[in-house]
Amino acid sequence: MIEDIWVDPAVAELRPDFAVLAMAVYGLRNGPTDDRSRAWLAEAADRAVTPDDPRVEAWRDAYRAFGAKPQRTRPSVDALVRRMPLPEINLVVDAYNAVSVGHGLPIGGEDLARYAGTARLVRAAGDEPFEVVEKGEPAIDHPEIGEVVWRDDLGVTCRRWNWRQCVRTRITEETSDALFLLERLDPMSLEELQAAGNELTVLLEEITPGLHVETRLVTA
Known part of the structure; x- marks a missing residue:
């Protein structure tokens, strides 16, 4: 699956x-937040980057480049x-949120069982479906024309690069196979990016010893 992921030249x-x-990552045994993942979140909060960190500011600049207002819809790591304190979601989401704030990079998590086709980062046409919940009811939204989005064959999986994930592919306690997208801009080095990936792998292996992990670096 990851060998086919691509970034559109327009991005x-x-x-x-x-x-x-x-x-x-294959073979996860996810579950509700526990004392172990609470400790990850607490430790990450102690070493978290600040909103004025250059790695976070780079994402606000990227949002402005395609017309988004980062003060209104913040990049995920900025949000x-x-x-603080970081929200408690489930073991897997707690793990990648802890890595995100500790390293200052956005991380997305997708349930592969609900994913359709290849993940790709593109500029939206504006008519792609984006599944949300509004006032407790399922609804369909759409990105703006030219917005940077992650998508699969069924529609947008994450709007505004990494601002908001769709309901369909989010990671739940039932997720067993997952795709994680760790995103980097200058001034974060590729070595820092790999270190974040290594840390996430360690935490996921604490949740599920012996799981299978495949990785691939995709560049613009």
């Missing part, structure tokens, strides 16, 4: 420095570092 024109470390 590469915006940020030639973009890279994503894709991690496909997380302003939200």
